[in-house]
Amino acid sequence: MTTHSNHPFHLVDYSPWPLTASIGTMTMVSGLVKWFHQYDMSLFILGNMITILTVYQWWRDICREGTFQGLHTLNVTTGLRWGMILFIISEILFFMSFFWAFFHSSLSPSIELGNSWPPLGIIPFNPFQIPLLNTSILLASGVTVTWAHHSLMENNHSQTTQGLFFTVILGIYFTILQAYEYIEAPFTIADSVYGSTFFMATGFHGLHVLIGTTFLLICLIRHINNHFSKTHHFGFEAAAWYWHFVDIVWLFLYISIYWWGN
Numbered sequence: 001m002t003t004h005s006n007h008p009f010h011l012v013d014y015s016p017w018p019l020t021a022s023i024g025t026m027t028m029v030s031g032l033v034k035w036f037h038q039y040d041m042s043l044f045i046l047g048n049m050i051t052i053l054t055v056y057q058w059w060r061d062i063c064r065e066g067t068f069q070g071l072h073t074l075n076v077t078t079g080l081r082w083g084m085i086l087f088i089i090s091e092i093l094f095f096m097s098f099f100w101a102f103f104h105s106s107l108s109p110s111i112e113l114g115n116s117w118p119p120l121g122i123i124p125f126n127p128f129q130i131p132l133l134n135t136s137i138l139l140a141s142g143v144t145v146t147w148a149h150h151s152l153m154e155n156n157h158s159q160t161t162q163g164l165f166f167t168v169i170l171g172i173y174f175t176i177l178q179a180y181e182y183i184e185a186p187f188t189i190a191d192s193v194y195g196s197t198f199f200m201a202t203g204f205h206g207l208h209v210l211i212g213t214t215f216l217l218i219c220l221i222r223h224i225n226n227h228f229s230k231t232h233h234f235g236f237e238a239a240a241w242y243w244h245f246v247d248i249v250w251l252f253l254y255i256s257i258y259w260w261g262n
Contacts, residue, residue, distance in 0.1 A: 008073045008075045008076070009073075009076065010072065010073070010076045015058070015061065017057060017058040017061070020050060020053075020054040021058065023050060024047055024049075024050030024051035024053075024054050025047070025051060026047070027043060027046055027047030027050055028048055028050075029047070031043030031044025031046065031047045031048075032044055063235075066234075067222075067227045072234070077234050080238070081234065081237075081238075084238045084241060088241060088242065088245050091208070091245065092245070092249075095204070095205075095252075098200055098201040099252065101193075101196075102197040102201065102257060102261070103256070105117070105197065112192075113192060113193070117194075118194050118262065119191075119193075119194050121191075122191060122194050122195070123186040124187075124194075124258075124261070124262045125181065125185075125258060125262070127254070127262055130177055130180070131181075131258040131259075132254075134177055134178065134250070134254075135250065135254050137174045138170070138174060138246070138247050139247065140170055141167045141174070141243065142243070142244060144163045144166040144167040145164070145167045145216070145239075145240050145243050146163075146240070147159070148161075148163025148164045148236075149163075149237070149240050152223075152228060152233055152236060153230050154230070155229075157223075160228075161220070161223060161224065164216060164219060164220040164223060165220060167216050168216050168220060171212060171213030171216065171243075174209055175206065175209055175210060175213070178202070178206050178209075197257070198257060201253055201257060202253060205246070205249055205250060205253055208246050208249070209246055211242075212239070212242050212243045215239040216239050216243060218235075218239075219235060219236045219239045222235065222236075223236070
Protein backbone atom coordinates (compact mmCIF):
# COMPACT_ATOMS: atom_id res chain seq x y z
CA MET A 1 0.00 0.00 0.00
CA THR A 2 1.28 3.48 -0.88
CA THR A 3 1.92 5.56 2.24
CA HIS A 4 2.95 8.80 0.52
CA SER A 5 2.04 10.55 -2.73
CA ASN A 6 2.96 13.83 -4.37
CA HIS A 7 -0.55 14.54 -5.65
CA PRO A 8 -3.95 15.26 -4.03
CA PHE A 9 -5.79 12.43 -5.82
CA HIS A 10 -6.74 9.00 -4.54
CA LEU A 11 -5.51 6.12 -6.71
CA VAL A 12 -7.35 3.21 -5.12
CA ASP A 13 -5.58 -0.03 -4.23
CA TYR A 14 -6.49 -3.33 -5.85
CA SER A 15 -9.76 -4.58 -4.39
CA PRO A 16 -11.73 -7.83 -4.76
CA TRP A 17 -15.05 -6.12 -3.96
CA PRO A 18 -16.10 -4.98 -7.47
CA LEU A 19 -15.74 -8.62 -8.61
CA THR A 20 -17.61 -10.11 -5.65
CA ALA A 21 -20.32 -7.41 -5.95
CA SER A 22 -20.80 -8.35 -9.62
CA ILE A 23 -21.04 -12.05 -8.73
CA GLY A 24 -23.47 -11.25 -5.90
CA THR A 25 -25.80 -9.10 -8.00
CA MET A 26 -25.73 -11.59 -10.90
CA THR A 27 -26.62 -14.40 -8.48
CA MET A 28 -29.36 -12.27 -6.92
CA VAL A 29 -30.99 -11.41 -10.28
CA SER A 30 -30.71 -15.04 -11.45
CA GLY A 31 -32.25 -16.05 -8.12
CA LEU A 32 -35.15 -13.65 -8.73
CA VAL A 33 -35.86 -15.34 -12.07
CA LYS A 34 -35.68 -18.77 -10.41
CA TRP A 35 -37.98 -17.58 -7.60
CA PHE A 36 -40.57 -16.25 -10.10
CA HIS A 37 -40.57 -19.39 -12.25
CA GLN A 38 -39.81 -22.21 -9.81
CA TYR A 39 -40.90 -20.64 -6.48
CA ASP A 40 -37.46 -21.40 -5.01
CA MET A 41 -35.74 -18.57 -3.11
CA SER A 42 -32.46 -20.34 -2.31
CA LEU A 43 -30.37 -18.76 -5.12
CA PHE A 44 -31.89 -15.32 -4.42
CA ILE A 45 -30.96 -15.60 -0.71
CA LEU A 46 -27.41 -16.68 -1.63
CA GLY A 47 -27.07 -13.65 -3.95
CA ASN A 48 -28.31 -11.37 -1.17
CA MET A 49 -25.80 -12.83 1.29
CA ILE A 50 -22.86 -12.35 -1.13
CA THR A 51 -23.97 -8.76 -1.87
CA ILE A 52 -24.45 -7.84 1.81
CA LEU A 53 -21.05 -9.27 2.80
CA THR A 54 -19.41 -7.40 -0.11
CA VAL A 55 -21.16 -4.13 0.73
CA TYR A 56 -20.09 -4.38 4.39
CA GLN A 57 -16.42 -4.95 3.52
CA TRP A 58 -16.32 -2.42 0.67
CA TRP A 59 -17.87 0.32 2.85
CA ARG A 60 -15.48 -0.63 5.67
CA ASP A 61 -12.52 -0.06 3.33
CA ILE A 62 -13.91 3.29 2.13
CA CYS A 63 -14.48 4.42 5.75
CA ARG A 64 -10.86 3.53 6.55
CA GLU A 65 -9.56 5.42 3.49
CA GLY A 66 -11.60 8.56 4.15
CA THR A 67 -11.57 8.66 7.96
CA PHE A 68 -8.28 7.17 9.14
CA GLN A 69 -5.91 7.33 6.16
CA GLY A 70 -6.78 10.87 5.05
CA LEU A 71 -7.13 9.86 1.39
CA HIS A 72 -10.34 11.83 0.81
CA THR A 73 -8.73 15.19 0.09
CA LEU A 74 -10.62 18.25 -1.20
CA ASN A 75 -10.11 17.16 -4.83
CA VAL A 76 -11.32 13.64 -4.05
CA THR A 77 -14.44 14.82 -2.19
CA THR A 78 -15.25 17.19 -5.08
CA GLY A 79 -15.19 14.17 -7.40
CA LEU A 80 -17.35 12.20 -4.98
CA ARG A 81 -19.88 15.05 -4.83
CA TRP A 82 -20.17 15.18 -8.62
CA GLY A 83 -20.49 11.40 -8.70
CA MET A 84 -23.38 11.54 -6.22
CA ILE A 85 -25.07 14.40 -8.10
CA LEU A 86 -24.89 12.51 -11.42
CA PHE A 87 -26.13 9.32 -9.72
CA ILE A 88 -29.19 11.16 -8.34
CA ILE A 89 -29.85 12.69 -11.79
CA SER A 90 -29.78 9.17 -13.28
CA GLU A 91 -32.28 8.06 -10.60
CA ILE A 92 -34.57 10.99 -11.47
CA LEU A 93 -34.56 9.88 -15.12
CA PHE A 94 -35.24 6.29 -13.97
CA PHE A 95 -38.41 7.41 -12.15
CA MET A 96 -39.39 9.65 -15.07
CA SER A 97 -39.88 6.51 -17.17
CA PHE A 98 -42.49 5.22 -14.68
CA PHE A 99 -44.31 8.57 -14.60
CA TRP A 100 -44.24 8.65 -18.40
CA ALA A 101 -45.86 5.20 -18.54
CA PHE A 102 -48.48 6.24 -15.96
CA PHE A 103 -49.47 9.50 -17.65
CA HIS A 104 -49.37 7.93 -21.14
CA SER A 105 -52.08 5.48 -20.05
CA SER A 106 -54.05 7.65 -17.63
CA LEU A 107 -54.42 10.83 -19.74
CA SER A 108 -55.90 8.88 -22.66
CA PRO A 109 -57.23 5.50 -21.45
CA SER A 110 -57.73 2.99 -24.25
CA ILE A 111 -60.96 1.13 -25.00
CA GLU A 112 -59.45 -2.00 -23.37
CA LEU A 113 -59.44 -0.07 -20.07
CA GLY A 114 -63.07 0.93 -20.53
CA ASN A 115 -62.08 4.46 -21.61
CA SER A 116 -61.77 5.34 -17.93
CA TRP A 117 -59.08 5.80 -15.31
CA PRO A 118 -58.75 3.92 -13.01
CA PRO A 119 -59.75 1.07 -15.36
CA LEU A 120 -63.08 -0.64 -14.82
CA GLY A 121 -62.95 -3.14 -11.96
CA ILE A 122 -60.00 -1.51 -10.19
CA ILE A 123 -60.65 -0.24 -6.66
CA PRO A 124 -57.89 2.31 -5.95
CA PHE A 125 -56.52 3.28 -2.52
CA ASN A 126 -58.02 6.14 -0.58
CA PRO A 127 -55.29 8.82 -0.82
CA PHE A 128 -56.30 10.32 2.54
CA GLN A 129 -55.58 7.19 4.59
CA ILE A 130 -52.20 5.35 4.64
CA PRO A 131 -50.76 7.28 1.64
CA LEU A 132 -51.31 10.62 3.41
CA LEU A 133 -49.82 9.24 6.63
CA ASN A 134 -46.78 8.01 4.69
CA THR A 135 -46.44 11.47 3.10
CA SER A 136 -46.38 13.12 6.53
CA ILE A 137 -43.84 10.51 7.74
CA LEU A 138 -41.44 11.23 4.86
CA LEU A 139 -41.84 15.01 5.21
CA ALA A 140 -41.09 14.68 8.95
CA SER A 141 -38.01 12.55 8.13
CA GLY A 142 -36.81 15.31 5.79
CA VAL A 143 -37.00 17.72 8.73
CA THR A 144 -35.12 15.37 11.09
CA VAL A 145 -32.30 14.66 8.61
CA THR A 146 -31.89 18.43 8.02
CA TRP A 147 -31.83 18.94 11.81
CA ALA A 148 -29.09 16.29 12.05
CA HIS A 149 -27.09 17.93 9.24
CA HIS A 150 -27.22 21.40 10.80
CA SER A 151 -26.37 19.94 14.23
CA LEU A 152 -23.32 18.22 12.71
CA MET A 153 -22.15 21.47 11.11
CA GLU A 154 -22.47 23.12 14.54
CA ASN A 155 -20.46 20.28 16.17
CA ASN A 156 -23.45 19.22 18.27
CA HIS A 157 -22.83 15.48 18.62
CA SER A 158 -25.92 14.54 20.66
CA GLN A 159 -28.47 16.37 18.47
CA THR A 160 -26.92 14.89 15.31
CA THR A 161 -27.35 11.43 16.86
CA GLN A 162 -30.96 12.17 17.79
CA GLY A 163 -31.84 13.59 14.35
CA LEU A 164 -30.31 10.60 12.54
CA PHE A 165 -31.98 8.13 14.92
CA PHE A 166 -35.44 9.62 14.34
CA THR A 167 -34.87 9.69 10.56
CA VAL A 168 -33.99 5.97 10.53
CA ILE A 169 -37.05 5.15 12.70
CA LEU A 170 -39.33 7.13 10.38
CA GLY A 171 -37.84 5.34 7.35
CA ILE A 172 -38.54 1.94 8.96
CA TYR A 173 -42.08 3.06 9.90
CA PHE A 174 -42.75 4.13 6.29
CA THR A 175 -41.60 0.71 5.00
CA ILE A 176 -43.83 -1.17 7.47
CA LEU A 177 -46.87 0.88 6.43
CA GLN A 178 -46.16 0.37 2.74
CA ALA A 179 -45.81 -3.39 3.29
CA TYR A 180 -49.18 -3.37 5.08
CA GLU A 181 -50.69 -1.39 2.20
CA TYR A 182 -49.39 -3.96 -0.32
CA ILE A 183 -50.77 -6.88 1.70
CA GLU A 184 -54.23 -5.21 1.87
CA ALA A 185 -54.20 -4.04 -1.78
CA PRO A 186 -57.45 -4.88 -3.65
CA PHE A 187 -55.53 -5.24 -6.96
CA THR A 188 -52.24 -6.83 -8.08
CA ILE A 189 -49.38 -6.00 -10.44
CA ALA A 190 -51.17 -8.19 -13.04
CA ASP A 191 -54.32 -6.00 -13.00
CA SER A 192 -53.95 -4.04 -16.24
CA VAL A 193 -51.58 -1.13 -16.76
CA TYR A 194 -52.90 0.48 -13.54
CA GLY A 195 -51.54 -2.33 -11.38
CA SER A 196 -48.28 -2.46 -13.35
CA THR A 197 -47.50 1.26 -13.12
CA PHE A 198 -48.68 1.50 -9.49
CA PHE A 199 -46.57 -1.36 -8.16
CA MET A 200 -43.51 -0.59 -10.32
CA ALA A 201 -43.41 3.08 -9.31
CA THR A 202 -44.29 2.68 -5.61
CA GLY A 203 -42.31 -0.57 -5.33
CA PHE A 204 -39.10 0.94 -6.67
CA HIS A 205 -39.64 3.96 -4.44
CA GLY A 206 -40.04 1.58 -1.49
CA LEU A 207 -36.74 -0.07 -2.47
CA HIS A 208 -35.10 3.38 -2.50
CA VAL A 209 -36.50 4.06 0.98
CA LEU A 210 -34.91 0.79 2.19
CA ILE A 211 -31.57 1.76 0.60
CA GLY A 212 -31.77 5.30 2.02
CA THR A 213 -32.65 4.00 5.51
CA THR A 214 -29.63 1.65 5.37
CA PHE A 215 -27.45 4.55 4.17
CA LEU A 216 -28.57 6.71 7.12
CA LEU A 217 -28.21 3.83 9.60
CA ILE A 218 -24.57 3.38 8.50
CA CYS A 219 -24.10 7.15 8.95
CA LEU A 220 -25.59 6.93 12.46
CA ILE A 221 -23.18 4.11 13.39
CA ARG A 222 -20.24 6.07 11.91
CA HIS A 223 -21.30 9.23 13.75
CA ILE A 224 -21.48 7.37 17.08
CA ASN A 225 -17.92 6.14 16.33
CA ASN A 226 -16.79 9.76 15.71
CA HIS A 227 -16.08 9.34 11.98
CA PHE A 228 -17.51 12.77 11.11
CA SER A 229 -16.40 16.31 11.87
CA LYS A 230 -18.06 19.65 11.11
CA THR A 231 -15.89 20.06 7.99
CA HIS A 232 -15.39 16.43 6.86
CA HIS A 233 -18.65 14.51 6.57
CA PHE A 234 -19.42 13.90 2.91
CA GLY A 235 -20.70 10.37 3.65
CA PHE A 236 -23.51 11.92 5.70
CA GLU A 237 -24.15 14.68 3.15
CA ALA A 238 -24.54 12.11 0.36
CA ALA A 239 -27.07 10.18 2.48
CA ALA A 240 -29.00 13.40 3.20
CA TRP A 241 -29.11 14.33 -0.52
CA TYR A 242 -30.35 10.85 -1.36
CA TRP A 243 -33.03 11.02 1.33
CA HIS A 244 -34.31 14.39 0.09
CA PHE A 245 -34.48 12.90 -3.43
CA VAL A 246 -36.57 10.01 -2.05
CA ASP A 247 -38.87 12.54 -0.31
CA ILE A 248 -39.43 14.57 -3.48
CA VAL A 249 -40.14 11.48 -5.61
CA TRP A 250 -42.75 10.36 -3.07
CA LEU A 251 -44.49 13.76 -3.25
CA PHE A 252 -44.78 13.36 -7.04
CA LEU A 253 -46.00 9.76 -6.59
CA TYR A 254 -48.58 10.78 -4.00
CA ILE A 255 -49.94 13.73 -6.00
CA SER A 256 -50.05 11.94 -9.38
CA ILE A 257 -50.71 8.24 -8.72
CA TYR A 258 -52.52 8.19 -5.37
CA TRP A 259 -54.45 11.47 -5.54
CA TRP A 260 -54.89 12.67 -9.16
CA GLY A 261 -54.88 9.10 -10.55
CA ASN A 262 -57.87 8.19 -8.40
